[in-house]
Amino acid sequence: LQAVDQYSQYGEVLYISGEESPSQVKHRGDRLGLSGDNISIMSETEMESIYDYVIRKKPRVVVVDSIQTLYSSNFDSIPGTTTQIRECTLKIVELAKTHDISFFLVGHITKDGKVAGPKLLEHMVDSVLQFEGQEGLNYRILRSLKNRFGSTNELGIFNMEEKGMVEVKNPSEFFLSERDEKNLGSIVVPVLEGTKIFLLEVQTLVNESPFGIPKRVVQGFDRNRIQILNAVMEKKIGLNLSSKDVFVNIPGGIKIYDGAADLGVVMAMISITKGIEISQKIAAIGELGLRGEIRKVSFVDKRLKELEKLGFSGVYLPYSNKKEIENNKYNLKMIYLKNLAELAERMK
Template identity: 50%
Template sequence: MAKLKSKYVCQECGYETPKWMGKCPACNEWNTLVEEIYEKNSKVNISKEYSETKIKKLIDVKIEEEERVSTGVDELNRVLGGGVVKGSLILVGGDPGIGKSTLLIQTANNLANKKLKVLYISGEESDKQIKIRSDRLEIKSNELYILSETNMEIIRNVVEDLKPDILVVDSIQTVYTPEITSAPGSVSQVREITSKLMKLAKTREMATFIVGHVTKQGSIAGPRVLEHMVDTVLYFEGERHHTYRVLRAVKNRFGSTNEIGIFEMRDVGLVEVKNPSEMLLSGRPEKSSGSIVVPSIEGTRPMLIEIQALVSQTVFGMPRRVATGLDYNRVILMMAVLEKKAGLQMQNYDAFINIIGGIQIKEPALDLGIVCSVASSFRDVEMDSKTVVMGEVGLTGEVRTISFIEKRIKEAAKLGFKRAVIPRANLKGLKNYSDIEVIGIDNVLDALDLVIGG
């Protein structure tokens, strides 16, 4: 007879202890230890089975390119590295209501239209609720099957009977296995369910998408081992009150983690944004201080973003510094460079810096845009609306070289910009452009002279 035992498991990091503690000693989080009941077998039978281990030289191993299936969504294909790899396990995380389920059911419909058998399993919605949402999204594929179930054993039996090519599980925190007595969503349940889904995906060569809830800190709920077990981890980002969404890969065994996909939420579901530069610059004011455009690179995609800054005199003793969409610490560094090298005394001024569109960009090439926008707003001087700036700024005020300079300049020229201010070191080997003037600078003072007149 198996003995019932209890243990306390941290819901943030998976740390286990036989007694309850207010603070987890592993991750230092408070009130995260939850009691879980498990069975401990008094006798364990260990079978001594040995298999011949085949050792090979690395140079002798032959590989073939993974067979990929297009999802029918170019932005998703871009993030995945060209499409879905057979047998891969893909984890999709994001805030509640951001559009994870909408993206996956639209993707499932596109794959089903390619004569692939797709099984969509929901542990949060009934069949009728899924039908209502699919009618709104105009989903009418004949090869898309749905199942409202949370028991993993039933799900496994259905998969073995139906033999789908693609499996979608929404969400991993609602599915449980009767083998473990803890509640659905606990560390033990999530770890076991993910392991079972991984075995199903690999043995049947069935690409599997699983939805993961996120914590208030923005990371996927459950043990960290969940992200280590899967092949790809995608985060769906964006503000619920903004229409634009960004799909970003933070782990991808079959492609790059630098690519992003941009979507717009509409009444008919998520729509791909083919030209994000034009979208992000729509509605930009022609004559306004504190607004500058910076060509950014996400993966292989050039993208023009607008940085806006508002510097106003503070009414408190301590000035505020607010950064939205940018690295806060990077903004503080750039303001310190302005105070030291350009003589802008901002100790009595609040500063608010924002990237338009609700997206987050953290590459160093934005430094020069931050410097110019803050200085423009501080001096209340308008900048040329047809000028773009780019460059990494060092703590001594120098403007350092950046990568993919030609892609950035071409994207700016394509959208009608007439002047590009770049690091002087990037001029070496750069070809001449007839439709845009390229100017090289050495430090922030040169940039301010060009952009806002000193």
């Protein structure tokens, strides 16, 4: 509804509600403080009636909530079936192309987080955007799964407040607001998501395994990548974790795909295993190779500026990035590393 209100500034918007009555939609709009100007609400689920109305009124934007409630009277199957979703979407695509109308289709998702209905639905639209959130947390993550107009790696962070969804202007500060001055098994990593840099905390915990098979519990990071990092640490610096339970967590519900977070994970593991505290103003950037080398990462200048902006005092980073940034001035102490052996020596 907030998006509908914004689009209404540029022309007539039609909101087709297949799940709620117009009075329910209006009540939500009043609660959010929306004006309602240039917004029409239609409580209809028959595709033929919607088709005729849209051709007659020609709104600038149409929102369908939800596509699973629509049906075509030309078919006997019930709403939400593969046939109905496909045929209704085809009609909508025809309307959008013929009359230059933008359509937003709200869809249900399955238990594993995928768009419900035939895969064809995702192929027929220009963009697929998904809101994600964890129970008990006020913020929501808007993630692009498909985008014909740009990158699919972009993220938007929104906070759920009394007046609706509010954009979080500084996500890094938002995610790092609860850290202590000194931390065991925890460090900050600047990761790249699309064109944005997010500062995220990597938390690790290592315990003696009371059972024969040690556990590997990972949230927000690639579990196979953790296995590789553990193997490299054991081989190159003698940090034996094969008989211990290892837990890795990225607080906030965001999953890290950026290889530049490897060095942060390794430092957090060494910290918790050897009892070495890490200052909350220290960060780590670097990808780890199988030979124990710390490899060059991309967009290092952008990552350093984000750390500087949030008041960090030092950063561990690959030596191979030194030439790229040595002429730039940062209010950060640079600690360059070539390999794991140098890191282990510094963290004694």
